Amino acid sequence: MSKKRKKEIEEKPYHKPLVKKRKPNRSIAGDVALYLFLALVAVIMVFPIVYAVSSALKPLDELFMFPPRIFPRNPTINNFADLFVTLGKSWVTFSRYLFNTVFITAVGTAGHLILASMAAFVLAKYDFPGGKVFFKLVTIAMMFSYYVTGIPNYILINKLGWVDTYWAIIIPAFASPMGLFLMKQFMEGLPTALIEAAKIDGANEWKVFFQIVMPNVKPAWMTLIIFSVQGLWNNRASTYIYSEEKKTLVFALGQIQAGGIARTGQGAAVLVVVMIVPIIIFIFSESQILETMASSGLKD
Amino acid sequence: MKEKQDGYLKKYFQLRRHNAKVAWKKMKMSKNCYIFLAPYAILFTMFFIFPVVASIYFSFTYYNILEPPKFLGLNNYISLLLEDDIFLIGIKNTLIIAVVTGPLGYIMSFLFAWLINELPRWVRSVAVVVFYAPSIAGNCYVIFSVFFRGDAYGYVNAALMNLGIIDNPIYWFTDPKWMLPVCMLVILWMSLGQGFLSFVAGLQGVDRSMYEAGYMDGIKNRWQELWFITLPSMKPMLMFGAVMSITQAFGVCDVTMQLCGYPSTDYAARTIVTHLFDYGFSRFEMGYACAIATILFLMMILTNKVIQSLLRRVGT
Numbered sequence: 001m002s003k004k005r006k007k008e009i010e011e012k013p014y015h016k017p018l019v020k021k022r023k024p025n026r027s028i029a030g031d032v033a034l035y036l037f038l039a040l041v042a043v044i045m046v047f048p049i050v051y052a053v054s055s056a057l058k059p060l061d062e063l064f065m066f067p068p069r070i071f072p073r074n075p076t077i078n079n080f081a082d083l084f085v086t087l088g089k090s091w092v093t094f095s096r097y098l099f100n101t102v103f104i105t106a107v108g109t110a111g112h113l114i115l116a117s118m119a120a121f122v123l124a125k126y127d128f129p130g131g132k133v134f135f136k137l138v139t140i141a142m143m144f145s146y147y148v149t150g151i152p153n154y155i156l157i158n159k160l161g162w163v164d165t166y167w168a169i170i171i172p173a174f175a176s177p178m179g180l181f182l183m184k185q186f187m188e189g190l191p192t193a194l195i196e197a198a199k200i201d202g203a204n205e206w207k208v209f210f211q212i213v214m215p216n217v218k219p220a221w222m223t224l225i226i227f228s229v230q231g232l233w234n235n236r237a238s239t240y241i242y243s244e245e246k247k248t249l250v251f252a253l254g255q256i257q258a259g260g261i262a263r264t265g266q267g268a269a270v271l272v273v274v275m276i277v278p279i280i281i282f283i284f285s286e287s288q289i290l291e292t293m294a295s296s297g298l299k300d
Numbered sequence: 301m302k303e304k305q306d307g308y309l310k311k312y313f314q315l316r317r318h319n320a321k322v323a324w325k326k327m328k329m330s331k332n333c334y335i336f337l338a339p340y341a342i343l344f345t346m347f348f349i350f351p352v353v354a355s356i357y358f359s360f361t362y363y364n365i366l367e368p369p370k371f372l373g374l375n376n377y378i379s380l381l382l383e384d385d386i387f388l389i390g391i392k393n394t395l396i397i398a399v400v401t402g403p404l405g406y407i408m409s410f411l412f413a414w415l416i417n418e419l420p421r422w423v424r425s426v427a428v429v430v431f432y433a434p435s436i437a438g439n440c441y442v443i444f445s446v447f448f449r450g451d452a453y454g455y456v457n458a459a460l461m462n463l464g465i466i467d468n469p470i471y472w473f474t475d476p477k478w479m480l481p482v483c484m485l486v487i488l489w490m491s492l493g494q495g496f497l498s499f500v501a502g503l504q505g506v507d508r509s510m511y512e513a514g515y516m517d518g519i520k521n522r523w524q525e526l527w528f529i530t531l532p533s534m535k536p537m538l539m540f541g542a543v544m545s546i547t548q549a550f551g552v553c554d555v556t557m558q559l560c561g562y563p564s565t566d567y568a569a570r571t572i573v574t575h576l577f578d579y580g581f582s583r584f585e586m587g588y589a590c591a592i593a594t595i596l597f598l599m600m601i602l603t604n605k606v607i608q609s610l611l612r613r614v615g616t
Contacts, residue, residue, distance in 0.1 A: 026521075026522060027521070030521075030522070034415055035419075037415075038412070038415050038416065038427070041412070041431075042427065042430045042431065044489075045430055045431055045433070045434055045489065045492075046430050046433065048434070048440060048441075048443045048444065048447070048489070049433055049434065049437055049440055049443075051443060052440055052443045055446075067458065068455060115339050115340040115343065116340060118336045118337070118339065118340065119336060119337045119339075119340035119341065121336060122332075122333040122336040122337050123337070126330060126333045128326060128327065128330035128333045128334070129323050129326055129327050129330075130327075131333070131337075134337070134341065137344075137348075137349065138344070139543075140601075141344070141348045141349075142543055142544075142547065143543055143546060143547045143600050143601070143604060144348060144352070144547075144597070145547055145550070145551030145573070146551075147551065147553065147573045147576055147577060147593075148351075148352075148355075148551075148573075148576075148593050148596055148597055148600075149347070149348060149351035149352065149355070149593075150351075150576075150577075150580065150581075150593075151351075151355065151358070151576075151580045151586055151589050151590055151593060152350065152351035152352075152354035152355050152358070152590070153347060153351050154580075154581075155354070155365065155586070156346065156347075156350065156351070156354075158365070171343065171347075172343070172347040174340075174343050175340060175343035175344040175346070175347050175348060177344070177348065178494075180340065180344075205332045205336065209336070226436075227494070230436050230438075233438065234438035234439065239581050250438065250439055253439060257442070271439060271440060271442065271443065274438050274439055274440075275436075275437035275438050275439065275440045278436040278437070278438065279429075279433055279436055279437060282429065282432065282433075282436055283429055286425055286428060286429065287425070289497065290428070290497065290500060290501045290504070291501070292501075293494075293497045293498045293500070293501035293502075294501035294502060294504065294505045296497075296498045296501065296502075296536075296537065296540050297498070297502065297534075297535070297536020297537045297539065297540055298536050298539035298540045298543065299536050299539075
């Protein structure tokens with residue numbers, strides 16, 4: 001760096017204020033109080049999660065120490081290793097539970113992404129009879145919790161012969177209304193001119209969809225993926241699947257915890273495995289998700 | 301007079317026919333749209349529309365999967381509302397949970413979204429993760445059963461006993477007095493969900509020039525700014541958040557079942573959904589369970605209508 005430039009910087013230091021452009025109608029005392037409050041709540045929110053992670057890293061003698069420590073003195077990954085070692089000997093191994101959950105989540109999310117984006121594309125960009133009514137139904141369906149529709153779903157899946165297969169969880173997940181809703185709202189922001197230009201160039205609907213629309217709505221992909229993963233990863237699936245070797249991780253978690261005091265460490269470890277995946281996906285895709293959620297509003 | 305009426309009728313039918321023709325033509329023209337929509341629409345109808353219709357139908361019958369449904373009329377509803385004491389406990393608990401955690405969770409979602417909106421960019425992204433994490437952490441709430449363990453070694457009990465507030469440990473998850481409050485605490489902890497994300501995103505999108513105009517017009521503090529500028533421009537997100545909150549508030553069952561057991565002592569933590577689960581998947585009285593589902597469904601739709609009309613008045 002030249003001396004001149006250095007001098008220039010010293011004379012005019014690049015100073016970034018902590019809070020950019022204070023708004024004129026704010027009191028400093030109010031700001032401080034609010035931020036203190038916010039910090040306090042943040043600690044409360046995050047404490048159980050930190051505690052769960054730290055107890056998964058504790059060796060057995062520290063797990064039962066009283067009074068407890070928040071952070072382990074001799075952190076160990078034995079609990080995670082035990083998941084594979086001790087549970088590796090039981091007739092349904094831990095890796096099998098893990099595989100089930102990963103499989104259900106991956107297939108369910110992929111199918112949901114494709115089907116929901118296709119439907120969202122035409123609902124957002126074309127005006128055709130029945131489209132508006134269908135979308136209205138989807139917004140109402142967002143309110144159904146899993147259990148409200150559970151019984152007829154069970155009867156239907158039973159009739160289809162899907163009970164005790166992965167499809168009982170995967171196929172209904174394809175049609176989850178939340179993903180379609182977010183995707184459609186986001187696609188409405190896409191300029192129509194883009195699609196029309198492609199059409200003039202001779203592209204048909206499929207080409208427009210796969211080459212123009214989908215690459216342009218990547219933020220919405222991530223959002224759809226995180227919500228779908230969140231739902232499927234935590235699926236207990238205990239009503240549809242009864243063979244032990246097809247059950248999911250969350251179900252195994254319940255069983256390990258029921259295994260008594262000797263399994264406490266492993267229970268904590270599974271808890272971490274279950275919760276860490278959605279959180280990590282969220283951390284890496286946060287900005288895209290927020291971009292999508294900006295168009296999530298429900299208009300009347 | 302008669303002729304005139306006939307004329308009107310004729311014209312009306314002519315118009316209808318014409319409209320139908322136009323619609324038919326439009327449908328033919330947008331064939332591709334239907335092809336795109338079809339896979340999703342078929343599955344959606346199968347797993348979301350059909351269940352609701354079937355639920356309403358089965359709610360008038362006795363059905364146990366093995367035998368064909370027997371028509372019962374309104375009997376299921378009558379015995380639900382008049383004879384089933386446990387269901388009434390369920391309704392009471394669900395309403396208590398919904399009335400407390402629904403609005404409180406909703407307000408919390410908005411409040412925190414609004415407060416972190418003014419933080420510098422990187423602090424804000426960390427804050428969003430911190431506040432949102434509990435609701436995506438899945439089963440992490442079972443950790444609360446360690447904190448609130450019923451003996452003197454439960455952390456909360458130990459802390460309260462050391463402080464001299466209580467003498468004997470409280471059985472948080474088996475004492476009917478304490479089950480609901482503790483569960484509500486856990487539900488509130490998890491309540492910053494999709495609505496919260498929507499609010500965070502929506503607040504970023506509020507037009508800055510509106511605030512500048514507000515300062516000129518003499519908006520004095522942050523609360524006035526909130527009511528007169530921020531809230532009105534956030535209405536669509538507020539509606540979305542409300543739908544999410546209602547779904548969450550009325551659908552409570554996982555938390556109570558995991559923490560308080562199933563069935564819980566004296567049914568003190570029974571909710572409508574737990575009751576539905578009991579009859580549907582343990583006793584296989586599908587007709588009865590469908591009647592419960594229908595009641596729950598009606599409650600949710602009604603609440604949604606009321607909330608939406610309330611939200612329309614925000615900022616006026």
